[in-house]
Amino acid sequence: MKQSERIGAKIAYIFSHNHRYIESALESYNLKGPMFAFLLTLSHKDGCSQECLARYLKCSKATATRAITALEKEGYVYREKDENDRRIFRVSISDKGRGVIPAINSALQEWNDILLSDFSDDEEQIFRKLLDKSRDTLMEFDRTSSK
Structure with a gap:
């Protein structure tokens, strides 16, 4: 199979550009890597567990923990232990985090416009x-x- 025929390589190229574009567009918010995806998810799945977020976003528990820790440090989310199971952390989006959602959606729309232009x-x-x-x-x- 020729390099130019590899679908995965083409998808990876688009994904890489997507990642760089979104990260650059959200640089002033200090959102790196998958942090924006966690915020978007929490904007409609507020209060879910870290494990649930990792499963939903198809990432490792370690990646989820790093992203949530970074978001918490920025004041975009907060964690609380589940009342029924103290081993589980529930993650909620803060008002500051909700305030960033329009910028994330705008950056994603701009990216779509570029990709589909x-x-x-x-x-x-x-x-x-x-x-x-x-x-x-x-x-x-x-x-x-x-x-």
């Missing part, structure tokens, strides 16, 4: 459907392979 409306619709189909295939693979 040379697509016709039909091409964008097809591209999104193919991405959804690929994601769904991988979700099914994860579901069946983890049994």
Whole structure:
């Protein structure tokens, strides 16, 4: 298989650019790596456990702990022990964290606009459907392979 035919390499290239663009756009908020993804997730799953966040974002518990610790240091989130199970930390987004959500959404929209700028409306619709189909295939693979 030729390098140019490797789909993974193309996806990695897009992912790398996405990461750099978002990190640069959010630099003034000191959001690095996956921190923005944790904030976005908490904006609609507030109070979930660190383990739940790690599973949802498909990252290791160690990555989740590092990201949450950094977000806590910046004042974007806070952790509390679960009342029923003291081993579990519940993570909640702070008012400061909620205040950053519009900037994150704006940066993500700008990135989408750049990525899709040379697509016709039909091409964008097809591209999104193919991405959804690929994601769904991988979700099914994860579901069946983890049994």
